Amino acid sequence: MSNRTFTMIKPDATAKGYTGAILDQIIKAGFSVKAMKWTRLTPEQAGLFYDIHRERPFFGELVEFMSSGPIVAAILEKENAVADFRKLIGATNPAQAEEGTIRKQFAASVGENAVHGSDSDENAMIEGDFFFSKLERF
Ligand code: IDP
Numbered sequence: 001m002s003n004r005t006f007t008m009i010k011p012d013a014t015a016k017g018y019t020g021a022i023l024d025q026i027i028k029a030g031f032s033v034k035a036m037k038w039t040r041l042t043p044e045q046a047g048l049f050y051d052i053h054r055e056r057p058f059f060g061e062l063v064e065f066m067s068s069g070p071i072v073a074a075i076l077e078k079e080n081a082v083a084d085f086r087k088l089i090g091a092t093n094p095a096q097a098e099e100g101t102i103r104k105q106f107a108a109s110v111g112e113n114a115v116h117g118s119d120s121d122e123n124a125m126i127e128g129d130f131f132f133s134k135l136e137r138f
Contacts, residue, residue, distance in 0.1 A: 011069035035137035
């Protein structure tokens with residue numbers, strides 16, 4: 001079991017001014033930040049990040065949304081990071097997310113759902129590498 005995960009605060013949440021509140025909850029939940037950047041994806045980069053979903057009906061919508069504004073990308077560390085972070089953010093669809101989860105509080109819909117959290121240790125590594133060079137993390 002790895003102790004790192006990768007997250008993005010998505011364009012809906014940065015646009016609504018939720019960045020600080022979301023980061024506050026992440027840090028209070030015990031995650032420490034190992035790398036962080038405020039950036040914006042091109043449609044091509046968003047498509048590469050979500051390549052696994054290329055054949056899904058919502059792929060075009062997802063790429064358009066994820067490149068529509070700034071995001072915050074971060075590598076987070078905590079024991080049992082991947083599973084604990086998925087628990088903290090809640091279900092993909094905020095309507096199904098538990099009370100108190102980040103998506104329940106800040107997400108508008110299944111597509112515009114405020115935050116990303118890696119779904120496995122392997123993907124956490126791949127996704128962290130997508131955004132950060134060795135010099136940008138510790
Ligand atoms: P996850 O982010 O909770 O792991 P995934 O099923 O891996 O969920 O989907 C990746 C992202 O694709 C979601 O976070 C959401 O932004 C978007 N997405 C998933 N399902 C739908 C949908 O039915 N319509 C529009 N966007 C969707």
